[in-house]
Amino acid sequence: MEYNKYSLVFKGRGFEYFKIQLVNIILTTITLGLYYPWAKARALHFFYANTVFNEQPFVFTGTGEQMFKGFIKAFLILVTVYGLVIYLTLNEQELVGIALLYIILLFIIPLAIHGSYRYRFAKTIWSGIRFGYMGDKWELLMLCIKGTFLTIATIGIYGAWFAMNLRRYLLCNIKVGDARFSYKGVGGEYFWLNVKGYLLSIFTFGIYFFWWQKDLFAYFINNLRLTKGDQTMLLKSKATGGDFLALIMVNLLLFVFTLGLATPWIVVRSMRFLFSNIVLDGTIAFDELRQTQENFDDATGEDITDFLDFGFII
Amino acid sequence: MDNIQQVDFFDGLQAGPKHALMYFNAAGISIQLGAYWNKEATVLFFPYQQCNIQKTGNKLIVFLNKNATNYISFSADAIFAIDLKQKINQKDQSFAASLLRMNVFSLFILVVILLAGVYWGISTIVPWAGLKLIKPSTETELGEKMYQSMMQGETIDHQRTKLLQAFAKSMKLSNNYPIKLTVVKNREVNAYAIPGGNIVVYSGILKAMKSPDELAALLGHETAHINDRHSLRSILRSAATGLIVSVVLNDISGIFSIVVENAEGLRTMHFSRGIEKSADEEGMKILIKNNIHPLAMKKLMQRLKENSPEIPEVLSFMQSHPATDERIKHATEFAVPYKNSSFAPNPVLDSIWSALK
Incomplete structure (x- = not known):
């Protein structure tokens, strides 16, 4: 097995993303929002196409049409749920309605x-x-x-374990061809990391916050790996707290002094920052990666997460 | 086959690039694996409809199917690149593509114009539709709720409230709304109307007035605001604006707080000059209907003007009714035709008035 260093670079430019956003705003506005799935596809396409691993870019092959179908289904599902809850509330069954809403959401969100x-x-x-x-x-x-x-029973404390269990489950089930991702972060470590970050941020009047962010990023990246048979690729974060401080402060200043117009540049430079701070090495021979995964066209879940506004978070 | 090019081919079975030869014509792209073109060997053909081109770094990538599993990549500087790019991009005549070809500045201007248009549209359509949809009875119900919440923390003068209610009852004020009066103990010279029929009068303004016809003029003015749904219109307009802001900032809960804030804003509601003028005019019509001289409106305004310097509060009745002189002039003009008409004294109003004082 040969030991390799791999490269992961984001090549997108803020100007290009700004233009994409402008076009998306125009089309979404004149179609009263119906264009949203296509707008999203265009933005995703931009991000994927500009993310280059080992000289080869990623490609997003989802289409506006697929996501539009999902959009309609997601819309109908959520309208039915909220309609039911509003109906119950108007008929003086507020508690039943709210309880039902939470129960349904508890099922809908994981699905x-x-x-x-x-x-x-x-x-x-x-x-x-x-x-x-x-x-x-x-x-x-x-x-x-x-x-x-x-999490409810422990007044939030279990949240750290929940978050890590969820992250582990999701990441450990992601494959690229015949290689598989794995994540070994655990709740206990994550919990103390956050307790430490929280307390030190208070004691240092917020200054430690950037080092806390650094730790969270490192905890995500350093515990992630990709394996293919007996070959492995390890990831490591090399960002420092100072780097995060510079990134976030500059982003903030850019945002404030351009009244938000610089948002595309902020997004792009943050992506560049994150990717350029990941070191990848190991023994996987990527040229030998084989096609094993099937195609899948139903975007309903994608659209429900959009409607509920929690995006695509690992 | 003179224009055969060397490219990297990705076959969608294994990740690494494979050496391949490619040539393209009017119909599509043909590819053969290997370093030498062999007429006997298999040629893969991909029609342009399935293809997509993308530039990443210094490389051009041509995806050969919609799944992007098969693709070729070559240097963006290759001589044939422009020709191939043109052939593939020919099909893209969509509106989105033509927008993407525009320059950023024009796009930006377009966005600004569009958003301004949406803003204007919504802030016009929502109040218009709201006024059509909300029936006076619903308005009264909503207004009653707003009234309840606004009266929290105020001291109501129950005795004067009863008297003022009797005063209003002996006048013909509104056909559509049940006019309900409340006197609040407050030295401020202020009075305001809540949509649906509630009028709140501060004891300060009662103290400032010198005659029953001034009070009648005040009620006429406030009733006109209610009859013409001025507050509702204004609430709907700012709710619409708030709605836009909330959508832009992705904060739906904001809409509810905006409605609440607006209810609070009624106390100091600032109508446009035109709306105040029309309320004065409608108020004077109410006065005439009640056999009271319309000049009472002018008297009321002069009285309030006299009182205004004494009021320390910024949010006084006078300040929320700007351009008083102009309004006095307007009231005088309105009253000209009634100069020689006689208006009989109204003993009922007079007696309630004395009790109020």
């Missing part, structure tokens, strides 16, 4: 995450090789129900 992951990764291609999400929706559902109840 939406599942659908979203399946779609997004099936549409992610690198070097002609498809990604894929192999998780089981019922396992994910059980994990989320258990996590939610324990």
Whole structure:
């Protein structure tokens, strides 16, 4: 097995993204929002195409049409749910309505995450090789129900364990061809990392916040790896707290002094920053990666997560 | 086959690039694996409809199918690149593509114009539709709720409220709304109307007035605001504006707080000059209907003007009714035709007035 260093670079330019955003705003406005799925596809396409791993770009092959179908389904599902809740509320069954809403959301959110992951990764291609999400929706559902109840029962403390269990489950089920991702972050470490970050941020009047961000990023990246048989690729963050301080302060100043107009540049420079601070090395021979994952066209989950506004978070 | 080019080919089975030869014509792209073109060997053909071109760094990538699993890549500087690019991009005649070809400055101007248009549209359409949809009875219900919440923390003068209610009852004020009066103990010279029929009068303004017809003029003016749904219109307009802001900032809960804030704003509601003028005019019509000389409106305004310097509060009745002189002039002009008409004294109003004082 040969030891390699791999490269991961973001090549997108703020100007280009700004233009894409302008076109998206125009089309979304004149279609009263219906253009949204196509706008999203265009933005995703930009981000993927400009992310280059080992000289080969990623490709997002999802289309506006697919996401539009999902958009309509997601819309109908959510309208039905909210309609039911509003109906109950108007008939003086507020408590029943709200309880029902929470229960339904508890079921819908994991299923939406599942659908979203399946779609997004099936549409992610690198070097002609498809990604894929192999998780089981019922396992994910059980994990989320258990996590939610324990988090409520422990007044939020279990949240750290819940977050890590969820992240582990999702990431460990992502494949690219015949290579598989794995994540080994655990709740206990994550919990103390946050306690430390929180307390030190208070004691240092917020200055430690940037080092806390650094730790969180490192905890995400350093615990992630990709394996293919007995070959492995390790990831490592080399960002320092100072780097994060510079990034966030400059972003803030850019945002304030341009009244938000610089947002595309802020997004792009943040992407560049994150990618350029990941060191990748290991023994995987990427040229030998094989196509194993199937295609998947249903974007309903993707769109529900959009409507509920929690984006695509790992 | 003179224009055969060497490219890297990705076959969608294994990740690494493979050496391949490519040539293209009017119909599509043909590819053969290997270093030498062999007429006997298999040629893969891809029609342009399935293809997509993209530039990443210094490389051009041509995706050969919609799944992007098969693609070729070559240097962006290659001589044939421009020709191939043109052939593939020919099909893209969409509106989005033509927008993307525009320059950023024009696009930016277009966005600004569009958003300004949307802003104007919504802030016109929402109040218009709202006024059509909200029936006076619903307005009264909503207004009552706003009234309840606004009266929290105020001291109501129950005795004067009863008297003022009797005063209003003996006048013909509104056909559509049940006019309900409340006197609040407050030295401020202020009075305001809540949509749906509630009028709140501060004891300060009652103290400042010297005759029953001035009070009648005040009620006439406030009733006109209610009858013409001025407050509702204004609430709807700022709710619409708030709605836009909330959508832009992605904060739906904001809409509810905006409605609440607007209810609070009624106390100091600042109508445009035109709306105040029309309320004065409608108020004077109400006075005439009640057999009271319209000049009472002028008297009321002069009285309030006299009182204004004494009021320390910034949010006084006078300040929320600007250009008083102009309005006095307007009231005088309106009253000209009634110069010689006689208006009989109204003993009922007079007696309630004395009780109020």
